[in-house]
Amino acid sequence: MKIAIAGSGAMGSRFGYMLHQAGNQVTLIDLWPEHISTINTKGLSVESAGEQKFVRIPAAFPEDVHADFDLILLFTKAMQLSDMLKKIAHLLTENTAVLCLSNGIGNLENIQKVAPDIDLLVGTTLWTSELVGPGSVILNGSGYIEFQAIENVSHETVNKINDVLNAAGLNARPSNNVLLSIWKKACLNGVLNTLCTILDCKIMELNKSQYTSVLTKRIVAEFEAVAKAKDIPLTAELALKTIDASLAPDQAGDHYPSMHQDIASGRRTEIDYLNGAIARMGKELNIPTPTNTLITELIHAREDIAVKN
Ligand code: NAD
DSSP: OEEEEESOSHHHHHHHHHHHHTTOEEEEEOSOHHHHHHHHHHOEEEEETTEEEEEOOOEEOGGGOOOOOSEEEEOSOGGGHHHHHHHTGGGOOTTOEEEEOOOOTTHHHHHHHHOTTSEEEEEEEOOOOEEEETTEEEEOSOOOEEEEEOSSOOHHHHHHHHHHHHHTTOOEEEOSOHHHHHHHHHHHHHHHHHHHHHHTOOGGGGGGOHHHHHHHHHHHHHHHHHHHHTTOOOOHHHHHHHHHHHHSTTTSOSSOOHHHHHHHTTOOOSGGGTHHHHHHHHHHHTOOOHHHHHHHHHHHHHHHHHOOO
């Protein structure tokens, strides 16, 4: 299959690499000049299980890519999606399906605003990846993908995409309620990422304080109230079960979550698409969301202090 990755950071590079290894014709699209030139001169450096290899996959700026793709995997951070979509508008032909696996609540609406007529699929993934420098990723562990066609997409196309993802070992499965998975993951990130960032601690350290579980319950209760008003079947019980599983001693990571790393490297976060989305929707729906509003403001304050430009 001819596949473009629009947003080839940590996750886009990982998926691009795995799809390339499975025999697909992959193009990495990105906006970071140093990343593109490093990949094109040295190859994409992929480190996995202690082994490093350099893989030749073409990388380019959006405006330099002119081809018909069967699939575009949209994989920027949530706040970069609209800009990337505008920059790849010339690649969005009637034969091209677009799959977005970025985290966040509201991505679907943002995509539909910029590109209302595309064959769109959205989903979520538990794969992880780390971008350690331009042109260089570290792949850890395993994961899976849940995705669902939103509009216009035939069963045949869904099955074809599912087969291609699975042939690359990405453990994909079509879902009938991907919005629940997206909200559940946003709630998990809205607890673990934000608390570790505000408290400057690793995920496993959250268990050390009883106050974190009080805060968690407040965050989750507001997610549940807004989800209910939006007809998303996310209950506090389900969200807390997912969070508890991630905080179990054998699961809780001895590492800082990605939002903490974003702040540490002077970059903005996806907060407006996590707790910020709950605060915004709560306001629109007249549902009180004081905890998520405060968490959003605290993360924005950390960004303002840390962000380089
Ligand atoms: P990323 O920050 O690695 O990449 C996103 C974009 O930012 C890319 O275009 C990348 O080139 C650019 N970028 C990264 N570092 C840069 C720098 N120093 N200078 C200039 N540009 C830079 O994002 P990601 O981790 O691939 O996340 C993409 C989406 O996937 C997000 O919605 C994220 O929440 C989600 N996600 C990430 C992981 C993970 O383990 N990384 C896991 C699951 C879901």
